[in-house]
Amino acid sequence: MSNKVYMTPNPMTPNKGQKFNPKICNGCNLCVEVCPTDVMMPNPKKKSPPIVLYPEECWFCAACIEECPRPGAITMAHPLNQNISVNWKRKETGKYFRIGMKNPPPPNNRPPSG
Amino acid sequence: MTTWNEYVEKSGTVPEWPYPIRYDKENEITADVLILGGGVAGCHASISAARKGAKVVLTETGHAKRSGSGGAGVDHWHGACTNPCSKVTPEDYTKAIMECAHGYSDGIARYIICKEGWDTLLECEEMGVQIRDVKDEFKGADFRDEETKLMFAYDYKSRHVIRVWGYNIKPCLYNEMKRLGVGIYNRVVITSLLTEGGKQGGRVEGATGVNTRTGEFYVFKSKATIITSGGATRLFSFAPEVTAAGSMANMNSAGTGHAIGWNAGAEFVLMEQTGPGRLTGFGYAPYSMGNTSNTYHGTPIVDANGKEVPWFDPYGRELKTVKERFLPSPEQKFQLGIGIGLYYYLKQYVLNDLVRDLPERIRSGEFALPLYADLTRLPELERRVIFGMMVGNEGKTRIPIYDQFTKAGFDPDKDMLQASVMLPESYQNSNFWGGNPIPHMRSLAGGGLLVDWDLRTSLEGLYAAGSAPIFGGGCHGEAHTTGRYAGRKAASYARTVGEPVIDRKQVEVEKRRIYAPLKQNKNGVGWKELNYAISRVMQDYCGKYKNERTLNLGLRLLKELKENEAATAYASNPHELGRTLECFSLITFGELVMHASLARKCSSVYLDFYRLDYPQMDPPEWEKLLPIRQEENRVKVRELPLDFNLKPPYASSYEENYKLHAK
Numbered sequence: 046m047s048n049k050v051y052m053t054p055n056p057m058t059p060n061k062g063q064k065f066n067p068k069i070c071n072g073c074n075l076c077v078e079v080c081p082t083d084v085m086m087p088n089p090k091k092k093s094p095p096i097v098l099y100p101e102e103c104w105f106c107a108a109c110i111e112e113c114p115r116p117g118a119i120t121m122a123h124p125l126n127q128n129i130s131v132n133w134k135r136k137e138t139g140k141y142f143r144i145g146m147k148n149p150p151p152p153n154n155r156p157p158s159g
Numbered sequence: 160m161t162t163w164n165e166y167v168e169k170s171g172t173v174p175e176w177p178y179p180i181r182y183d184k185e186n187e188i189t190a191d192v193l194i195l196g197g198g199v200a201g202c203h204a205s206i207s208a209a210r211k212g213a214k215v216v217l218t219e220t221g222h223a224k225r226s227g228s229g230g231a232g233v234d235h236w237h238g239a240c241t242n243p244c245s246k247v248t249p250e251d252y253t254k255a256i257m258e259c260a261h262g263y264s265d266g267i268a269r270y271i272i273c274k275e276g277w278d279t280l281l282e283c284e285e286m287g288v289q290i291r292d293v294k295d296e297f298k299g300a301d302f303r304d305e306e307t308k309l310m311f312a313y314d315y316k317s318r319h320v321i322r323v324w325g326y327n328i329k330p331c332l333y334n335e336m337k338r339l340g341v342g343i344y345n346r347v348v349i350t351s352l353l354t355e356g357g358k359q360g361g362r363v364e365g366a367t368g369v370n371t372r373t374g375e376f377y378v379f380k381s382k383a384t385i386i387t388s389g390g391a392t393r394l395f396s397f398a399p400e401v402t403a404a405g406s407m408a409n410m411n412s413a414g415t416g417h418a419i420g421w422n423a424g425a426e427f428v429l430m431e432q433t434g435p436g437r438l439t440g441f442g443y444a445p446y447s448m449g450n451t452s453n454t455y456h457g458t459p460i461v462d463a464n465g466k467e468v469p470w471f472d473p474y475g476r477e478l479k480t481v482k483e484r485f486l487p488s489p490e491q492k493f494q495l496g497i498g499i500g501l502y503y504y505l506k507q508y509v510l511n512d513l514v515r516d517l518p519e520r521i522r523s524g525e526f527a528l529p530l531y532a533d534l535t536r537l538p539e540l541e542r543r544v545i546f547g548m549m550v551g552n553e554g555k556t557r558i559p560i561y562d563q564f565t566k567a568g569f570d571p572d573k574d575m576l577q578a579s580v581m582l583p584e585s586y587q588n589s590n591f592w593g594g595n596p597i598p599h600m601r602s603l604a605g606g607g608l609l610v611d612w613d614l615r616t617s618l619e620g621l622y623a624a625g626s627a628p629i630f631g632g633g634c635h636g637e638a639h640t641t642g643r644y645a646g647r648k649a650a651s652y653a654r655t656v657g658e659p660v661i662d663r664k665q666v667e668v669e670k671r672r673i674y675a676p677l678k679q680n681k682n683g684v685g686w687k688e689l690n691y692a693i694s695r696v697m698q699d700y701c702g703k704y705k706n707e708r709t710l711n712l713g714l715r716l717l718k719e720l721k722e723n724e725a726a727t728a729y730a731s732n733p734h735e736l737g738r739t740l741e742c743f744s745l746i747t748f749g750e751l752v753m754h755a756s757l758a759r760k761c762s763s764v765y766l767d768f769y770r771l772d773y774p775q776m777d778p779p780e781w782e783k784l785l786p787i788r789q790e791e792n793r794v795k796v797r798e799l800p801l802d803f804n805l806k807p808p809y810a811s812s813y814e815e816n817y818k819l820h821a822k
Contacts, residue, residue, distance in 0.1 A: 051168065053164060053167075053168065054164075056162075056164060057162065057163070057164065058400045059400065059403075059404070060162070061161055061162060063161070064161060065161050078222065079222050079224050079225055080221070080222065080225075081221035081222060081225055081226040081227075081230060081409055081411065082221055082409050082410045082411060083221065083346065083371060083372070083734060086174075086177050087177045088166070088174075089174050089175070089177070094161060096161070096162070096163055096166050096174065097161055097162050097163065098163050099734070100162070101399040101400045101403060102399060102403065102409075102410045103403055103404075104231075104403055104404075104406065104409035104410065104555070105403070105404045105444065105555060105559050106225065106230065106231035106409070106554070106555050106559075107231070107555070107557065107558035107559050107562075108224075108225035108230070108231065110558050111225070111327075111557075111558065112224075112225075121558060121559060121563070122563070123404050123444055123447075123559065123563070124401075124404055126401065127404050127405070127443060127444050127447065130443055130447075130448065130579065131447055131448070131564070131576075131577075132576075132577040133531075133569055133574040133575060133576045133577060134531060134574065134575045134577065135573055135574050135575075136533070136535055136573060136574065136575055137573065142567070142568060142569070142574070143567075144563060144564070144567045145567070146567075149567055149568050150567075150568030151568060152565060152566045152567070152568055153565040153566075153568060153569060153570045154565070155547070155565065155570075157326075157547055157548070157551030157552070157557060157561050157562075158296055158324065158543065158544075158547045158548035158551055158552075159289055159294070159296075159324040159326075159548070159551070159552070
């Protein structure tokens, strides 16, 4: 709990359309270039991940991830009102799951067709 | 450091705008064919025109590589009637659409779409899009043809809708455009058409635009211009923090093409037709919830106790097997797919579906919520083609749905995907991820620029193609197809005309208008608040039920916004400037819809159009089109029979007209 508190507006929503992994992202900005709605801006600090300036304009098309040459540099998550709605039930056990749950099941690694 | 807040907190400074600011810098660009809007229609038009030897310039609000409603992928291609396996002729398909629309669609666009759709898809294949099951993943499936390896959706007997691996369709088009030397101007919002002598109704000589990163100004001069812009969901439904993820169109769809066309004096039809707000963005992310429509057509739906909801054909017969869901009834010639810009389907062309009184059965307790999509009940290949091929290639599904869901552990072989929990009546439409419909947030439907057999508008030098801009536009494949057609037509026309002549006064007036928001007092309203106000006026005064007084009050309020709040709206950077200018286009679009609504003095079930002051439903004397345009800034309306495109000066059949005009 920090005692250094600032006057900041409410967090923008969606809070984070895209999450950048600074260990993988090298700030090439190809994602910035291709984004249809120009949601991201190049970081003033070179080689750093871009700044998400307009998260509410993000269409969640994932063009940024498709364009990114470094797998894992960007991950996308729908806003919470969406992820909390995506639920499934395992037929055999009747157990409930959702996107973003704690202790998620192991990933299904089957790639898409094509 | 990902968000702006984090950056500011960590660095203690507000970052400067990262692009060079070039307000007032004027660029003059010349083209044979100028294409306004870089979605799939505009990109295909560019390729088509460039292949005809034209010097092509394309403008796009975002970035043409992945922009537009079709930019994030596609999983099926409608109306590919001339494919080798198809049992549906273009004549039958067009007839079916026109019958379902009760004549309220455009046979010209519809015929072109199904006559050239397959050829257009073959061109996409040449550009690198996979359209056949080349890896034999679906060998033996009911929906696959062994010889051609084509796979079909919806109606496995008639085979006119092709499943495509279109997740990368846009980059394939983009690469071809670059290869052909198309001049691509990204990050440019178009603000007006330039006309001969600066006059409304004059020949179109070009367009103006502004760059949303640098703020520089563009004067495009062209021999031929094509409008291939998007729709305008932002007109009625605007709440981006909530809706952007759930929208089928992104923020750039602000009706620019309609606004600039209306201002230039072009003629429109059926702008009074709207639909009940099913895809307002207030539902769920596309394809993310259990449902059985469109991409998920055929998916078994079960209730909370595992009881399956039965399927029926349109004639009341229960379909006991999965196979039958994908076959037409004996009475039907073929079935039309979903999402082709049709809001009403006749029995003889409609798909098989869940039991038609599902809402009542939920209320009665026969089926207990929540419902689930139980893909495990499908044979392996059906299951995989839905979740893995369709979901995986359709727009916004490869990463946002397939990748996200599977990484989180979802396995369609084991798991049931829950459907949205909604009002019982909302389950009437099998597209459950649309959420509860919001009737007063209308969706624009069916209407657009009136075009002839060259896809030319009423203005000389101006063509139109795509989904939203033209009367009779359809879905993804249709947008490519009309784009391709208009591209070659515009290129041909460009060879017959001299250099475009720009009216300098028209440019100066426009330049002042464009830059005004940057020069206002900082207390001027911002673009988002302005957009909220525009959509409020549209919802209230142009909702499901209209009358003369409320429509005129709505026009008065839009004029109020235009002359007051919009005139003093403030933009602090080029991005906000672009969004603010889009709001000005939205106001114009709203005016067009209201004027078109005033002109139709009756109600119509087919147009989902209800006048409280003219409650008579579809009286025969009103079964016509009401082309509308501006002349010296006054609204002019005339009449056109529904089958105008089969009457003089045109030939009396689609085939004949196509033969005469299509080259």
